[in-house]
Amino acid sequence: MKTLKSTINKIIPAVTACLTFVLFVSANSNSSLMIHQPKAPKGIERFSKIK
């Protein structure tokens, strides 16, 4: 159980980095891929490179 927990804790930085990359891609592109566009939260502009 402890090993599992420590393994999960080890992947947290990688998960956070992937999600940050998703935010960067979302902020610098137009649309979600599927036929539903979730409302983008306000803070997402800080990830945008298109000013």
Add this chain to the structure above:
Amino acid sequence: MIEKLSKKAVAWLLNAGAISADDCELYEYAVYSVLFTLTPLSWVFIIGLILGMPLQGVLFLLPFLFIRKFSGGFHFKSPAACFVTSITVLTLFLLMIRYVLFQQLYIVCSVAVVISIVSLFLLSPIDSEARRLSLKEEKVFRKAVIIISLLVFSIYVLLMVLNCYYYAVPIGAGLILPAFLQLPCLFIKIFRLQNA
């Protein structure tokens, strides 16, 4: 379901100290986007496997994903309607690829690809209520659509010339689908103009 999963994942990241409380909404959006995108895509891959065309499924999805990200197009307000429609449209396109390959309708496919490229150049980018674009973003995304579409079209033409139809047709379908998903927006615009 996806919303609950997103909230749980973000709570886990927050408890682990990986994100701050202020960023919770942002990361919930990120997890939601990933899960909402991955589910229909996994479905297409499974259908591709069942139909015996997993590679064609991937070749179809890749150009679609890159172009759709910048071109925009029709979006449902309801996630459930979107989910069902996405899966239906993607499955229909896979079946169409299979039909075109079996019937050797390569000229029809090429005509549809050319029409789609012209349509993408003329209509892109299309924004939505949930994501309004600035003028700068419109210019950048329009350029991105033109560059990606031309690149994909070049690969399509090259594969057609080399008679690699089993790879060319799915790539062509990946160009047709984002253009097809822009058409409802055009119809809505025309309808609104007529009723204005």
